[in-house]
Amino acid sequence: MLPLRVGIAGLGTVGGAVLRRLTGDAAAIAARTGRPVQVTGVAARDRAKAAPLLGEANWFDDALDLARSPDIDVFVELIGGHEGVARSAVAAAISAGKSVVTANKALLAHHGLELAAAAEAQGVALAFEAAVAGGIPVIKVLREALSGNTIDRVCGILNGTCNYILTRMEAEGLGFAECLAEAQRLGYAEADPSFDIDGFDTAHKLAILASLAFGSAPDLDAIHVEGIRSITSDDLRAADDLGYRVKLLGVAQRTDHGIETRVHPTMVAKTTALAAVHGVTNAVAVNADAVRELTLVGPGAGGDATASAVLGDIADLARGSTVLPFGRPAALLEHAPRAPMQRHEGGYYVRLSVRDRPGSIAAIATRMAAAEISFESIMQRQPVAAPRGAEPGFVPVILITHATSETTIREALDAVEAGGTIAGKPQLIRIERN
Ligand SMILES: NC(=O)c1ccc[n+]([C@@H]2O[C@H](COP(=O)([O-])OP(=O)(O)OC[C@H]3O[C@@H](n4cnc5c(N)ncnc54)[C@H](OP(=O)(O)O)[C@@H]3O)[C@@H](O)[C@H]2O)c1
Incomplete structure (x- = not known):
């Protein structure tokens, strides 16, 4: 049988691992799929760096030339970025009638609909298992395996850097900056970490998951995004005492007001599967x-784990199995109504620095009651040592509310702030009940 001819653009962490596995495990992959897979072309920026990996593959200085090469059947894009060469090479490959495999969440989150429509029109595949949660095969699960279900909610821990930092803060009682520096030393966080810790990476992945779960076009702009910079070790200690852990979650769910998509630090009960990640x-x-x-857990990044997902997509193509990129015709991807964050409903953790004098807590409770917010618990904490920057004469108070709306809690906290019984800004963390 003629081999499936693959061109790989980008030979970094993921591309290098894909190339090594495709060449090193060629016989095993052919046995698993029934068809040999051969790397016929490779493109990256630095030819000298790539030379030891090249084998019999042809070198291309320009990824666009590789994308259009008559010597490939599949173009594997592992460069990254939602514009520039990644976007133009993927578009060129599709126009030239090549199937595309990519790990590029940014490209899919920004241009998923347009690229899916182009792939469909050309009758080629656009496969992106590696774009979300690295080695966890969640795209296939949502797009294919759960086709017999109506999905109500998909949520996940989608950024390993954030989860590492929060785990370390909780386990060691360390501050955010210290744990971020440690993550950078260990190579888990970039020198410029903002894409990860401010929630944007999670938002890209959530845009793709929401699209698959709800049959809607990827809509990055509709996602409410908050990162983890504001989380303190006091919050994690209080969460622990209350039976919760704090995780950066991406959540997409059906509500009466439309599809709600949000990324933010979240309190999850210790009894849930996500809390154990x-x-x-x-x-x-x-x-x-x-x-x-259903909960899927596994490695969300790294060369080999991500290569596993890329190779799974290539193996599908070797078997002759292609599915529409989002599981249904692009023309049927709705522009689903999005629920604004102000309409979000749920419980809240609120940490206030309250003036330590009689009547302060009662005054806060009165203002909250006026907004019809009720409490599951109120905890006044005496810190063993005053937290750095704490105002003298103020004590931390933790409130856990019953379900209320985002607008209501924000307005109530504005009123509390205006009342002069607290110092600084209230800390607010949403609670996910299951
Ligand atoms: N790393 C992960 O764990 C992971 C997990 C899931 C998804 N992803 C996604 O996988 C993709 C690749 O990530 P990565 O971590 O492997 O990135 P990386 O290590 O930075 O590798 C990028 C590669 O692209 C090449 N490149 C850059 N500009 C190019 C251009 N103009 N023309 C041709 N090649 C170019 C680079 O070439 P030089 O080496 O010559 O500079 C390098 O080989 C991204 O979309 C990323 O979001 C990564």
């Missing part, structure tokens, strides 16, 4: 009518 590991939980609840 530590370090750089990723997890995705799905709630759907037939399977009820």
Whole structure:
């Protein structure tokens, strides 16, 4: 049988691992798929760096030339970025009738609909298993395996850097900056970490998951995004005492007001599967009518784990199996109504620095009651040592609210602030009940 001819653009962490596995495990892959897979072309920036990996593959200085080469059947894009050469090479490959495999979440989150429509029109595949949660095969699960379900919610720990930092802060009682520096030393965080810790990486992945779960076009702009910079070790200690852990979650769910998509630090009960996910590991939980609840846990990044997902997509193509990129025709991807964050409903953790004098807490409770917010618990904490920067004469007070709306809690906290019984800004963390 004629081999499936593959061109790989980008030979970094992921591309290098894909090339090594495709060449090193060629016989095993042919045995698993029934068809040999051969790397016929490779493109990256630095030819000298790539030379030891090249084998019999042809070198291309320009990824666009590789994308259009008559010597490849599949173009594997592992360069990254939602514009520039990654976007133009993927578009060129599709126009030239090549199937595309990519790990590029940014490209899919920004241009998924347009690229899916182009691939469909050309009758080629656009496969992106590696774009979300690295080695966890969640795309296939949402797009294919759960086709018999109506999905209500998909949520996950989608960024290993954030989960590593939060895990270390909780385990060691360390501050955010210290744990970020440690993550950078260990290579888990970039020199410029903002894409990860400010929630944007999670938002890109959530845009793709929401699209697959709800049959809507990827809509990055509709996602409410908050990162983990504001989380303190006091919050993690209080969460622990209350039976919770704090995780950066991406959540997409059906609500009465439309599809709600949000990325923010979240308190999850210690009894949930997501609470047990530590370090750089990723997890995705799905709630759907037939399977009820399903959680996938595994490595969310790294060369080999991500290469596993890329190779799975290539193996599908070798078997002749292609699926529409988002599981249904691009023309049927709705522009689903999005629920604004102000309409979000749920419980809240609120940490206030309250003036230590009689009547302060009662005054706060009165203002909250006026907004019809009720409490599951109120805890006044006496810090063993005053937290750095703490105002003298103020004590930390933790409130856990019953379900209320985002608008209501924000307005109530504005009123509390205006009342002069607290110092600084209230800390607010949303609670995910299951
Ligand atoms: N790393 C992970 O764990 C992971 C996990 C999931 C998804 N992803 C996604 O996988 C993709 C690749 O990530 P990575 O971590 O492997 O990145 P990386 O290590 O930075 O590698 C990028 C590669 O692209 C090449 N490149 C850059 N500009 C190019 C251009 N103009 N033309 C041709 N090649 C060019 C680089 O070439 P030189 O080496 O010659 O500079 C390098 O080989 C990204 O979309 C990323 O989001 C990564």
